Amino acid sequence: MSRVRVGKVEDLPEGFQSAVEVDGVSVLVVNYEGTYYALRNNCTHKDYPLLGGEVADGRITCEKHGGKFELATGKAKTLPAVKPVRIYKTEVEDGVVYVLPL
Ligand code: FES
Secondary structure, three states, X not given: OOOEEEEEHHHOOOOOEEEEEEOOEEEEEEEEOOEEEEEEOOXXXXXXXXXXXXXXXXXXXXXXXXXXXXXXXXXXXXXXXXXXXXXXXXXXXXXXXXXXXX
């Protein structure tokens, strides 16, 4: 199983967003209210990256058509997004954040 290093906790503050590659797939990492969430960096409505979307109420908004996904579960919460986005696991070890497949 591949674990991918995102960076040091001090470099990934509240509101931080970045994309890393896990097994050849772009994965978005978000620090929301002090918790790191990771989900596939690809909207399930159309092929569009979620990176840079607005984060509020535990959800990220796709900038293309406004679909919202729950960070913790990947569930689609607002049309036109219907299908969930795949989520990944995050881990913090010795002050470093990692992402790995669930
Ligand atoms: S591409 Fe994301 S909502 Fe349409």
